[in-house]
Amino acid sequence: MHRFVFSIFLCFAAIAPFLNCGVLADVVTCSGIVPMRYRNDKISITDFGGVGDGVTMNTKAFRVAIYRIEHLRRRGGTLLYIPPGEYLTESFNLTSHMTLYLARGAVIKATQDTRYWPLIAPLPSYGRGRERPGGRYMSFIHGDGLHDVIITGENGTIDGQGSVWWNMWRQRTLQFTRPHLIEFMNSKNIIISNVIFKNSPSWNIHPVYCSNVVIQYLTILAPPDSPNTDGIDPGDVGDHPDDKFDPNALPVVKDVTIKNVWGEKVQQAGSIHGLSNSPFTGICLSNINIHGGTTKGPRKTPWQCSDVSGGAVEVSPWPCSELTSASQTGACSIPF
Numbered sequence: 403m404h405r406f407v408f409s410i411f412l413c414f415a416a417i418a419p420f421l422n423c424g425v426l427a428d429v430v431t432c433s434g435i436v437p438m439r440y441r442n443d444k445i446s447i448t449d450f451g452g453v454g455d456g457v458t459m460n461t462k463a464f465r466v467a468i469y470r471i472e473h474l475r476r477r478g479g480t481l482l483y484i485p486p487g488e489y490l491t492e493s494f495n496l497t498s499h500m501t502l503y504l505a506r507g508a509v510i511k512a513t514q515d516t517r518y519w520p521l522i523a524p525l526p527s528y529g530r531g532r533e534r535p536g537g538r539y540m541s542f543i544h545g546d547g548l549h550d551v552i553i554t555g556e557n558g559t560i561d562g563q564g565s566v567w568w569n570m571w572r573q574r575t576l577q578f579t580r581p582h583l584i585e586f587m588n589s590k591n592i593i594i595s596n597v598i599f600k601n602s603p604s605w606n607i608h609p610v611y612c613s614n615v616v617i618q619y620l621t622i623l624a625p626p627d628s629p630n631t632d633g634i635d636p637g638d639v640g641d642h643p644d645d646k647f648d649p650n651a652l653p654v655v656k657d658v659t660i661k662n663v664w665g666e667k668v669q670q671a672g673s674i675h676g677l678s679n680s681p682f683t684g685i686c687l688s689n690i691n692i693h694g695g696t697t698k699g700p701r702k703t704p705w706q707c708s709d710v711s712g713g714a715v716e717v718s719p720w721p722c723s724e725l726t727s728a729s730q731t732g733a734c735s736i737p738f
């Protein structure tokens with residue numbers, strides 16, 4: 403298995419068209435934007451019948467536990483503890499004011515039975531599923547309209563068991579667009595940290611129409627030939643398949659910091675494409691080392707950019723000129 407291990411720190415000051423994030427101007431540190439809250443109230447998935455034997459379905463346990471968090475509304479929110487073990491489940495929705503905490507050795511495993519993956523509406527800014535017309539499969543772990551959500555722990559694993567989806571994609575038998583491992587929509591104040599993501603059906607982490615999302619200290623794993631298993635996609639991409647999207651729903655992507663990245667055997671250094679009617683601004687790349695590589699030996703693999711501006715500090719290979727403009731060095735001035 404090809405390892406693309408990185409400790410990444412993203413700070414999305416705004417990726418929503420309708421949220422005013424001007425208040426962020428005073429924020430001193432990026433990680434300080436979203437506090438890592440301590441939750442007094444703690445429950446364990448085993449309190450709800452969860453069985454970590456890798457075989458038992460835990461869908462009901464997750465849904466009931468999260469329903470309980472949503473409706474009891476304990477002061478300061480609730481931590482849902484996942485002990486060591488393999489918890490097989492269908493997809494589930496998170497709720498506000500919760501921490502999903504994976505212990506060391508805990509694995510939340512997605513069912514491979516694609517009949518049990520629910521469909522949801524396409525994104526309004528996209529107009530249809532990205533891969534197939536119509537709706538799209540809901541992400542394995544999903545959040546819509548939430549705030550104050552933390553996914554963390556002791557580097558437990560969220561395993562999408564994506565090979566069934568990759569095979570359908572290869573055999574062109576997909577009926578609808580593949581699910582992401584985690585998607586947050588219309589949400590704010592989210593932290594994802596100290597988790598291992600593995601074998602996502604498609605993109606691993608997709609925050610969209612969100613603000614104040616901090617993603618750090620992750621390991622993301624997938625075989626090199628797995629299709630579209632991107633790590634973090636904050637609102638990509640410009641390839642609209644048709645004109646049935648809402649042009650007023652285009653996200654504003656700005657002040658995204660990508661820091662401390664180490665890549666090996668990476669075929670493409672980076673590809674940052676803004677939307678032609680909504681360019682990405684204030685992008686900061688800092689301390690990034692990406693080593694190219696095919697079996698034929700190391701190869702410099704350039705960045706690709708369009709409709710983007712920002713600054714760069716200690717980046718190798720050196721990024722495209724759009725990301726190194728002197729007027730934008732301020733993009734990297736936020737200390738953290």
Ligand SMILES: *[C@@H]1O[C@H](CO)[C@@H](O)[C@H](O)[C@H]1NC(C)=O
Nearest residue numbers: 465494495520522540544546
């Ligand atoms: C999960 O959220 C989606 C999208 O918000 C919704 O359509 C679906 O009914 C929810 N599922 C459950 C089990 O609550």
Ligand SMILES: *[C@@H]1O[C@H](CO)[C@@H](O)[C@H](O)[C@H]1NC(C)=O
Nearest residue numbers: 408409556557596619620621
């Ligand atoms: C978890 O993984 C992250 C990223 O690799 C690392 O920085 C951190 O030290 C690890 N934490 C533990 C408790 O092993």
